[in-house]
Amino acid sequence: MKNKIFLYLFVFSALIALYLFVSSGNMSKENNTKIASLEKETVKLKDSLKNLNLKMLEMEYFSLDNNDDAFAYYQHLNLKNTSGYIADKLLETNESTGDNPLIPYEGMEGDFKINKIKVLNHKWIIADFSDGQYWGDIILKYELKDDLGVDFQLLDHLLYARSN
Template sequence: MQKNLFLYLFVFSALIALYLAVSGNKSLEKANASNTRLSEQVETYKDSLKEARLEVLDMQYFNLENNDEALAYLEHLDLENPQRYIEDKLLETNEQRGNNVLVPYEGMNGDFKINKIKVLNHRWILCDFSDGKYWGELLVAYEIGEDLTVKFTTMDHLLYAR
């Protein structure tokens, strides 16, 4: 009887060990499959991040902050942040009553004011203007004098048709 009991315990233990080995193998396969899927996603995200970085670099190409030649031209002015200074001076043209003097159109839904500014280099600026309903864009030339006065000249403009 004791001999049969040990035999039954041995067979029962062998079955439990076999069950644990099979279920452990299946969970290992699931974990490996999940790990493979996550690795593929990581590679996809790395590629997307690389593309986004290239796009950002491309967008920054025409920008005063990234143009060493243009910054060298403005270096003698001893401005801490030339781009911010130019943007501030351009936004000051919005403070007068009526349309902005750089915008060659009469506002139809209010006064045209400059909203967005992109300083391209040491000579040119792109601007977006709007009266709340109608909008357009300007290409503005600028010069900074030795006394830090800024002279703006509208080179070209367009008003989008509604």
């Protein structure tokens, strides 16, 4: 009787060991499949990140911050963020009542104000303006003086037709 109990315990233990061995093999295969798919996804994400970085560098090509030759014009002023300072000075022109004086159009649904600004180099700015319904772009020439004053001159402009 005692031998039969040990035999049953041995068979039962062997079945449990066999079950654990088979299930761990299946889990190992499943985990390897997941790891392989995650590695493929990681490679795709690295490629897309590389492409986004290249696009960002391309978009930043025309920027005062990335143009050492243009930036050299203002090094003697010791400004920490030259393009930000110039953009702030341009946004100050929005503070006047009515339309921004640099925009050659009268607002139709409100006052035309400058929204987005891109300082291209040490002489030019491109900016977007809108009155809430209508919008357009302007190209400005600017001069940053030694006393940190900024003069703006309108070079060209356009107003987009309303699409509705």
